[in-house]
Amino acid sequence: MEDTVTMTTLERATTVAHLPAGPMEYRLEPRGQAAIIVFHGGHMRAGLALGEEVFSAAGYTVLVPSRPGYGRTPLQTGTSPGGFADATSELCRHLGIDQVAAVVGISAGGRTAVTMAARHPELAQRLILESALGFLPWPGRRLRLGAPLAFSALIEKATWAVVRALLRRSPAAGLRTMLGGLSTESIDKVLAALSDEDRATLIALFSTMRSGRGFLNDLRSTPDVASQVTQPTLIIASRKDGAVPFVHAQSLAAGIPHAEQILSDSASHFIWFAHDYPLIANQIRDFLSADPSQRG
Structure with a gap:
């Protein structure tokens, strides 16, 4: 079926x-x-x-x-x-x-x-x-400790609702927040390397993400x-x-x-x-x- x-x-x-x-x-x-x-x-x-x-x-x-x-x-x-x-x-x-x-x-x-x-x-x-x-x-210690708080089955829906609200109210600030932990470079360098189209794509992507029960499962060895x-x-x-x-x-x-x-x-x-x-x-x-x- x-x-x-x-x-x-x-x-x-x-x-x-x-x-x-x-x-x-x-x-x-x-x-x-x-x-x-x-x-x-x-x-x-x-x-x-x-x-x-x-x-x-x-x-x-x-x-x-x-x-x-x-x-x-x-x-x-x-x-x-x-x-x-x-x-x-x-x-x-x-x-x-x-x-x-x-x-x-x-x-x-x-x-x-x-x-x-x-x-x-x-x-x-x-x-x-x-x-x-x-x-x-x-992951590293910081994410391992923080993930159960932000991405548990009871909390992750609210976490992503906050992310979406931030991206709606201030797309630039939201993008800085979401990309901050995804690079070893400064966030200014990361943003400078993105075109306007790239930024719009990433904002749309982050606005649609969810973790479900999957992300905490990904943390298992x-x-x-x-x-x-x-x-x-x-x-x-x-x-x-x-x-x-x-x-x-x-x-x-x-x-x-x-x-x-x-x-x-x-x-x-x-x-x-x-x-x-x-x-x-x-x-x-x-x-x-x-x-x-x-x-x-």
Whole structure:
């Protein structure tokens, strides 16, 4: 069974599939025979698109599940990266997808993407990690102590209501507040690197985010399976990322046997708004078009 609903104008249509593992919300945008699975990061869900344009413009079908606790995927569907990787494999069978060109892990979705590549090599031909969380201890003490207060199941709705109110009343101040912890640079440098269009996009994105029960679930540690990944892997990260320290990218690159790393010049966690992203997008396209058996 499936339940389809179209969300607000800032979002895209999603569907809930009722799988043996449990209900899973997802968005499927069919284009060509080759497909890409995108696991988004914290506070995101299937209805929100970020960093997907490079895949859609290249003609790939894009499949985006809401990870456990986000959107309409309950925490019980998968719960762990391993469990959700297996549940996503079920979703692919349900949709008639027997192989994907790449699994993409963004931010906190990185662990799920790596785990899926390790557990389902017959399904995933490649792995792409963007500003991705690895298996090192995370987060830092400040976020670990503050997250249960701001993002618990009872509080997170009010937290995001305050964020939306701030962004409505003073978009500039709201954007400074939201981007402040996402860079190791000063907030003035971060904002100076953004175009007016980029700022509007980020304001709209932050105004639509929710944490559900998913973000606190993301804080749990999970087994490191990086060494079990056999597919060619592309790792993209910025040294100025304040949300996921650059050492995570270095650790993933060292742990995954066939990994290559691209250094983004982004001033923050959001590599897609950096001046060098068009060049990185070209490298992503080259990576996807190359024979995966010849990479590494």
